[in-house]
Amino acid sequence: MRAYHGTRLTDPxxxxxxxVAFKPAVPVTVEGAAFAFVGFGLGAAAIRAVLMLLHLLRRRRRLI
Known part of the structure; x- marks a missing residue:
């Protein structure tokens, strides 16, 4: 069944x-969304810190 049949095939x-029976595949609560947001921010900060460290080490080798 395609999504465009949704308007034609209706039964209340x-x-x-x-x-009533629907349960989302990924239940998201406020707490879960907050943890995801914080985790994303910390992960992005960690990746940025590693990249900056590599950049500084590479730059330092060029100066020597």
């Missing part, structure tokens, strides 16, 4: 039962 009983 099935739709309401599906909505």
């Amino acid at each position: 009983d099935i739709a309401s039962a599906a909505l």
Whole structure:
């Protein structure tokens, strides 16, 4: 079934039962979203720190 058939194939009983039984594949809570945001920020900062360190080491070798 394709998504464009969604407007043509409607049944209120099935739709309401599906909505009641629906559980998202990745349940996101406020706490989970906060942990993901903080983890993303810390990971990005760690990658940036490693890249800056490599850049400084490379630059230092050129000056010597």
